[in-house]
Amino acid sequence: MSRGERLELTLAVVLAFVPFAVNLYLLLQRRRFLRLKPWRFRVATTGLVLAVVASIPTPVFYFGLELPWRIKGDWLVASAPTALYAGLAAGLAAMVLLWFARGRVRWLGLGMTTISVVLLYVSTLGLSPEN
Numbered sequence: 001m002s003r004g005e006r007l008e009l010t011l012a013v014v015l016a017f018v019p020f021a022v023n024l025y026l027l028l029q030r031r032r033f034l035r036l037k038p039w040r041f042r043v044a045t046t047g048l049v050l051a052v053v054a055s056i057p058t059p060v061f062y063f064g065l066e067l068p069w070r071i072k073g074d075w076l077v078a079s080a081p082t083a084l085y086a087g088l089a090a091g092l093a094a095m096v097l098l099w100f101a102r103g104r105v106r107w108l109g110l111g112m113t114t115i116s117v118v119l120l121y122v123s124t125l126g127l128s129p130e131n
Helices: 003-028 039-056 057-066 075-100 101-128
Strands: none
Touching: 003 039, 003 057, 003 101, 039 075, 039 101, 057 075, 057 101, 075 101
């Protein structure tokens, strides 16, 4: 892998990590940001948890691509589709549940989860075999 490709991949890891960081911050500060009825609070919290789960596979996958072949071996290729599809499902469920939140949590959560879902979809397309 050339130096330019490694730099591009490192930038992709950093950009893919941003939705994870924002959703984790919202999850940790939810008591301050969410003033809702108890049932909506639980639904919004579940949406934030799923958003965090959905934002994990992409940066881990991109970071795994940077590892030397003898370290990553076949396990990355074997486990990546399962992790990306699980993240995609969690992200789509999180997008539905985050509509029950309000204000900053709703819009930042939905925006970051949308970015995560798009990154997961693009990564999944990159893994698909060409016809």
